[in-house]
Amino acid sequence: MKLARSLKAWNSPEFDDVLKREIEELALAHLPLQQGLCASSYALDDKPGVMIISVADDPGFIRAKVGIFYSGIIGGCSCADDPTPVEPQPEYCEVLIAIDKATAQASATLLADAQ
Secondary structure (H helix, E strand, C coil): CHHHHHHHHCCCHHHHHHHHHHHCCHHHHHHCCCCCCCCCCECCCCCCEEEEEEEEEEEEEEEEEEEEEEEEEEECCCCCCCCCCCCCCCEEEEEEEEEECCCCCCEEEEHHHCC
């Protein structure tokens, strides 16, 4: 994934807002949301809520710790007598986003200590 707008906004007062919007616009396949599930078994492809927790400036990378609020469901058999709830369940995970300062290529890594 590329976060070019975030890289362009780096060292400006708008950086946090730009990064938040750019992450919210990502295809969820770029984020480790399935691995971050705690209350359900399948991450929904809804727009997540993003909270910037901290940002660090390394020589080659911008590293941002972000909290992501999203929904999941518990997959059942869809039988008439299946007691599994189909309502979306709230989920939260923390992810480290690393943005390469030269290319804007970014990676997302699930932080296990937030679960």
